[in-house]
Amino acid sequence: MPEKLTAAIIGCGKLGQHYAETYSALPNVELVALAEFNDARRAVVARRFGVPGFKDAPEMFENIIPDVVATVLPGKYIYSAVMSAVQAGVRGISSDKPLGANLSEADEMVDACAANGIVFAGGNLQRAMYEIQEAASWVSNGDFGEIIGASVNGFAGEISGGGCQAISVLRLFTNAEVTEVTAWGHPEEALKGDSDSGLAIDGRFRLSSGIECSVFSESAVRGVDVWSEDSLVRWGWDPPISVFRGFDKHGSRIQLSPAFSSYEWGEYHYLGASIRSFLEVVRSGRGQLAVSGHDLRQALEVAIASKYSALWGSVPLRLPLPDRSLQLIPSRARWLGQDPNGSGQPIDEAHIRWDGYMPEKRHVAGK
Numbered sequence: 192m193p194e195k196l197t198a199a200i201i202g203c204g205k206l207g208q209h210y211a212e213t214y215s216a217l218p219n220v221e222l223v224a225l226a227e228f229n230d231a232r233r234a235v236v237a238r239r240f241g242v243p244g245f246k247d248a249p250e251m252f253e254n255i256i257p258d259v260v261a262t263v264l265p266g267k268y269i270y271s272a273v274m275s276a277v278q279a280g281v282r283g284i285s286s287d288k289p290l291g292a293n294l295s296e297a298d299e300m301v302d303a304c305a306a307n308g309i310v311f312a313g314g315n316l317q318r319a320m321y322e323i324q325e326a327a328s329w330v331s332n333g334d335f336g337e338i339i340g341a342s343v344n345g346f347a348g349e350i351s352g353g354g355c356q357a358i359s360v361l362r363l364f365t366n367a368e369v370t371e372v373t374a375w376g377h378p379e380e381a382l383k384g385d386s387d388s389g390l391a392i393d394g395r396f397r398l399s400s401g402i403e404c405s406v407f408s409e410s411a412v413r414g415v416d417v418w419s420e421d422s423l424v425r426w427g428w429d430p431p432i433s434v435f436r437g438f439d440k441h442g443s444r445i446q447l448s449p450a451f452s453s454y455e456w457g458e459y460h461y462l463g464a465s466i467r468s469f470l471e472v473v474r475s476g477r478g479q480l481a482v483s484g485h486d487l488r489q490a491l492e493v494a495i496a497s498k499y500s501a502l503w504g505s506v507p508l509r510l511p512l513p514d515r516s517l518q519l520i521p522s523r524a525r526w527l528g529q530d531p532n533g534s535g536q537p538i539d540e541a542h543i544r545w546d547g548y549m550p551e552k553r554h555v556a557g558k
């Protein structure tokens with residue numbers, strides 16, 4: 192029998208509740224506590240999941256130290272929650288994205304976990320999705336031949352918030368790090384502001400594999416493409432993966448219908464896949480995380496480099512950026528949470544399961 196782990200959620204807004212649902216459903220893990228600032232939401236969610244609720248991470252750790260914690264917090268509060276989990280001595284920490292605003296804090300979190308032997312994972316990222324991981328394994332097995340090009344499509348709106356998804360998939364598909372960023376940004380007021388809200392980036396990422404990746408702020412299909420001489424693998428959000436091989440007599444790409452494996456707990460979508468990989472690495476002390484804290488840090492760094500390259504006149508910036516004090520604040524709702532905008536989840540909705548993060552339900556709702 193795999194070892195049964197205990198888990199707690201820090202931050203129980205709409206996404207934190209989806210984490211609580213998922214941890215409660217998966218085998219060999221028991222949700223034992225939660226921490227939530229908002230008194231009314233804490234009371235409702237703690238009752239719903241039948242666990243004790245605490246105000247914040249320090250209060251929780253005074254009472255209970257679970258094996259793993261998931262921070263599902265507005266960006267401003269992630270650093271202190273992660274560092275208090277490090278001090279408490281948990282075995283694993285996962286964070287949702289973006290990891291924060293500031294590179295030095297991102298470094299500190301990654302380094303503190305590594306120095307203390309704590310597994311540091313990412314959370315609800317598409318990169319963890321089984322189909323995306325499987326497509327990446329086809330690419331790295333050479334099933335499509337040598338990858339010679341890549342593009343990031345639709346890198347705009349929230350380049351550190353939503354953009355984190357694209358950078359994480361790009362690095363997975365190319366098995367490479369971004370080593371240099373050259374970017375152009377618009378509109379000017381977004382480029383000159385502190386936050387990534389509304390910022391649209393075009394440019395070029397140089398990758399450690401030698402590939403030059405084009406970056407487009409606008410594109411018919413949003414996501415990431417990688418291609419070889421005759422094939423194209425596309426992550427385009429929905430459907431997550433499209434594969435093309437060869438050309439018809441008009442020169443158009445021919446789309447394939449690849450057979451994906453079926454996966455246990457697939458109904459818990461990419462959060463389920465991400466958490467399962469996290470728990471497996473915590474249990475075994477080895478293996479590859481579907482999404483790591485390093486992945487989140489790299490995504491933040493590419494977003495910061497894109498903004499500053501554009502701001503400073505499209506100068507090529509080599510990564511790692513030497514100035515670790517650089518930062519990019521995510522949109523207000525991601526940075527401070529939705530409550531300060533008055534758009535937080537109403538308390539009466541916190542009583543019940545919200546299926547917006549479950550794919551089948553999302554498709555039905557979209558019809």
Ligand SMILES: NC(=O)c1ccc[n+]([C@@H]2O[C@H](COP(=O)([O-])OP(=O)(O)OC[C@H]3O[C@@H](n4cnc5c(N)ncnc54)[C@H](O)[C@@H]3O)[C@@H](O)[C@H]2O)c1
Nearest residue numbers: 202204205206207227228229247264265268315525528529
């Ligand atoms: N990966 C994804 O697909 C995805 C999707 C949506 C949101 N997110 C990220 O996840 C985060 C949470 O999203 P959400 O929609 O649930 O946000 P939210 O603002 O509705 O919920 C955050 C919750 O955390 C609580 N909180 C804030 N600071 C706290 C602290 N220090 N200790 C304990 N509780 C605290 C708030 O009271 C609130 O209930 C967001 O910041 C966002 O960036 C990721």
